[in-house]
Amino acid sequence: MNRLTLADTAAGIVSLLILTAAAWVAIYGPAAPIPLHFDASGQADRYGDRHELAAALAGLAGLNLLVAWMTGRQADAAADPIRQKGLRRGQWLSIIIMGATAAFVAWSSLSPAALTGAAHPGGAMAFLAFILLVAGAVLGRVGPNPFIGVKTPWAYKSRLAWDRSNRLAGRLMFWLGALGLIASPFAAQPTGLIALTIGVLIAAAWSVFESWRVWRADPERQPF
Structure with a gap:
């Protein structure tokens, strides 16, 4: 046990x-x-x-x-x-x-x-920014799992792709969260929340692309 x-x-x-x-x-x-x-x-x-x-x-x-x-x-x-x-x-x-x-x-x-x-008005933006900040600080050091991280097929087929795409996602999320927390008391809403959400979507798309790019170049990748 x-x-x-x-x-x-x-x-x-x-x-x-x-x-x-x-x-x-x-x-x-x-x-x-x-x-x-x-x-x-x-x-x-x-x-x-x-x-x-x-x-x-x-x-x-x-x-x-x-x-x-x-x-x-x-x-x-x-x-x-x-x-x-x-x-x-x-x-x-x-x-x-x-x-x-x-x-x-x-x-x-x-x-x-x-x-x-x-x-x-800034509560939802501040909450999302806090989650991004905390997740970003840890995400790059989280090992492969089915729950948390950049969970693409390429990341599961290459440990290098997992590590690099999650490190990139972690950095992007951390800085988005830090900027969001600073801006949340002052940003006009819902403009601030929308801008932060768009930033998250861009960071996610970039990280997914990074997982594919690294998998393709990894000589130790697993095939599909």
């Missing part, structure tokens, strides 16, 4: 905290309809009840456990210490992203501004 690691324990704690928040929302959350979705300008365009929000939080808790557990088991099975370390980084990254997403979902629906039907 595999022993629990610090990352496994952290995943359990984060999921328990999210489930506790879900239970609190289901029992003590606002009885009136609460905003569950916002348009690009930060205005609520769909409402629901507290049980729907609680179910969404519970789903995030379950997803966090599933991804962390599967990534952790891959790390346990890895014979290469470098690959094992890379998978552990991916496990930590998934825990941080899931925890931050749950906190953002709850804040978006339950903050005083949200209950009036309007979210903080």
Whole structure:
């Protein structure tokens, strides 16, 4: 039986905290309809009840456990210490992203501004920028896995393509996140959020192309 690691324990704690928040929302959350979705300008365009929000939080808790557990088991099975370390980084990254997403979902629906039907205009941009910053700081050191990273067919057929495309994606995401965080309090919305989203799409396309380019030039690549 595999022993629990610090990352496994952290995943359990984060999921328990999210489930506790879900239970609190289901029992003590606002009885009136609460905003569950916002348009690009930060205005609520769909409402629901507290049980729907609680179910969404519970789903995030379950997803966090599933991804962390599967990534952790891959790390346990890895014979290469470098690959094992890379998978552990991916496990930590998934825990941080899931925890931050749950906190953002709850804040978006339950903050005083949200209950009036309007979210903080830079909130979504700041959240996306934070996720990009954290993911970018780690992504280049995450080993091949089915959950996190530039998961193209070429990256799975060439370790060099995986490493280089994920390092490129990590650098691009980190700097997009840093610039987004700096700009989020001042940028006009939804222009700022749209610009950041376009930047992410360009970074993703560039990283996918890089995985193909490196795979094609790698003499040790696996054929299809």
